[in-house]
Amino acid sequence: MTSHTSDSLFDRAKKVIPGGVNSPVRAFGSVGGRPYFAARAEGPYLWDVEGNQYIDFVQSYGPGIAGHAHPKIIEAVREAALYGTTYGAPTEREVLIAEEVVNRVPGVEMVRLVSSGTEAAMSAIRLARGASGRDKILKFAGHYHGHSDALLAAGGSGVANQGLSGCDGVTAGAVGDTIVAPWNVLPEITDDIAVVCVEALPANMGLVPAREGFLQELRKACDDAGALLLFDEVITGFRLARGGATEFFGVQPDVWCFGKVIGGGLPVGAFAANTEIMSHLAPLGGVYQAGTLSGNPLATAAGLATLELLDAGAYQQLEATAARLAGGMQEVLDASGLTAVVPRVGSLVGIFFTDTAPTNFDEASAAADNGIYPKLFHELLKRGVAWAPGAYEVLFPSLAHTDEVIDRTIEAVGEAATAVAGSL
Ligand SMILES: Cc1ncc(COP(=O)(O)O)c(C=O)c1O
Numbered sequence: 001m002t003s004h005t006s007d008s009l010f011d012r013a014k015k016v017i018p019g020g021v022n023s024p025v026r027a028f029g030s031v032g033g034r035p036y037f038a039a040r041a042e043g044p045y046l047w048d049v050e051g052n053q054y055i056d057f058v059q060s061y062g063p064g065i066a067g068h069a070h071p072k073i074i075e076a077v078r079e080a081a082l083y084g085t086t087y088g089a090p091t092e093r094e095v096l097i098a099e100e101v102v103n104r105v106p107g108v109e110m111v112r113l114v115s116s117g118t119e120a121a122m123s124a125i126r127l128a129r130g131a132s133g134r135d136k137i138l139k140f141a142g143h144y145h146g147h148s149d150a151l152l153a154a155g156g157s158g159v160a161n162q163g164l165s166g167c168d169g170v171t172a173g174a175v176g177d178t179i180v181a182p183w184n185v186l187p188e189i190t191d192d193i194a195v196v197c198v199e200a201l202p203a204n205m206g207l208v209p210a211r212e213g214f215l216q217e218l219r220k221a222c223d224d225a226g227a228l229l230l231f232d233e234v235i236t237g238f239r240l241a242r243g244g245a246t247e248f249f250g251v252q253p254d255v256w257c258f259g260k261v262i263g264g265g266l267p268v269g270a271f272a273a274n275t276e277i278m279s280h281l282a283p284l285g286g287v288y289q290a291g292t293l294s295g296n297p298l299a300t301a302a303g304l305a306t307l308e309l310l311d312a313g314a315y316q317q318l319e320a321t322a323a324r325l326a327g328g329m330q331e332v333l334d335a336s337g338l339t340a341v342v343p344r345v346g347s348l349v350g351i352f353f354t355d356t357a358p359t360n361f362d363e364a365s366a367a368a369d370n371g372i373y374p375k376l377f378h379e380l381l382k383r384g385v386a387w388a389p390g391a392y393e394v395l396f397p398s399l400a401h402t403d404e405v406i407d408r409t410i411e412a413v414g415e416a417a418t419a420v421a422g423s424l
């Protein structure tokens with residue numbers, strides 16, 4: 001075990017890693033203070049290098065659906081490692097995981113594995129353009145699809161936290177074919193649009209679900225214009241339901257991207273479609289896409305072990321846990337004197353310090369930037385509860401968050417909120 005402190009490591013990190021972190025939100029820039037450095041994690045808990053224990057609702061921003069270090073996932077990775085960590089040749093587990101996705105997600109016929117959600121979204125866009133012969137893409141403000149150039153326009157999550165509407169280094173040409181539309185307003189879909197990208201349940205500007213009927217209207221508008229519809233299921237995939245947002249909302253897109261849960265905590269992404277669309281991909285077709293570590297043996301072992309845990313009972317448990325958390329939080333927040341709404345869809349829980357749940361990025365930004373979240377975040381950290389260090393993120397309760405852990409969390413939220421309300 002290390003004798004370093006988070007502070008000493010952060011000082012060293014800042015000298016050799018930009019901002020001291022390998023993903024911007026981890027630097028605590030939008031909540032202030034300095035990050036804790038993680039030493040280990042198990043189930044719902046994470047311990048920092050000083051031995052402080054937190055009930056962790058970050059869960060690596062989504063992969064930890066079974067909680068940290070689930071014994072079955074660890075065993076699968078350990079066993080896989082003994083046979084070699086990467087080959088550059090196809091393996092049985094790649095077939096198994098593709099079959100599992102096809103089996104779970106209505107409409108998916110073929111799957112290509114990559115190593116991150118960013119890569120999945122970037123490749124899915126290229127595929128959609130190649131398959132449709134059209135150039136333009138449409139995305140919604142506040143939806144995050146990873147950090148590839150064309151998709152960085154008006155993103156949520158870390159992009160929103162940095163206050164960046166775009167990004168230095170992304171050329172006008174790279175986003176020249178990207179149209180950004182306001183969320184929850186049916187956009188005009190012209191006949192030069194290849195694909196409409198959507199987080200079917202937006203969870204990178206806080207949790208801002210589609211209004212009733214919106215996804216169905218979007219599906220129809222895409223069909224009318226001959227555009228493809230892409231569900232970015234990097235967060236929702238295998239989380240909202242066995243078949244992700246597609247099953248949960250009963251709307252079927254043409255192209256999917258996945259990440260997080262499908263990798264069980266190892267670097268995996270995937271994109272998928274029907275056989276006709278996927279046949280445009282090399283080596284069958286002219287859309288090139290490749291990866292040295294794609295379908296990596298350890299990552300597919302972790303992903304398969306995770307999916308195996310996710311049966312019907314697991315989804316019922318996740319939903320019940322999230323409902324207990326959201327309901328309990330709303331109650332203690334109301335009692336504290338803070339104005340707050342706690343939206344929940346399936347097992348995802350958001351929080352906004354406003355009286356009405358936001359319905360688009362402008363409303364979400366106004367709520368996220370009102371200064372309450374950072375205060376509550378730090379009060380919670382003091383009480384051993386870790387939320388994400390950014391108001392645009394959501395809470396990821398896992399299968400390891402027992403009722404008792406949830407109740408302790410709710411109690412801490414009540415105390416923290418009372419402390420914040422008293423300081424305003
Ligand atoms: C909806 C969505 N799409 C894509 C991504 C990018 O995934 P990754 O961070 O694995 O590149 C994320 C990451 O948070 C996401 O939430």
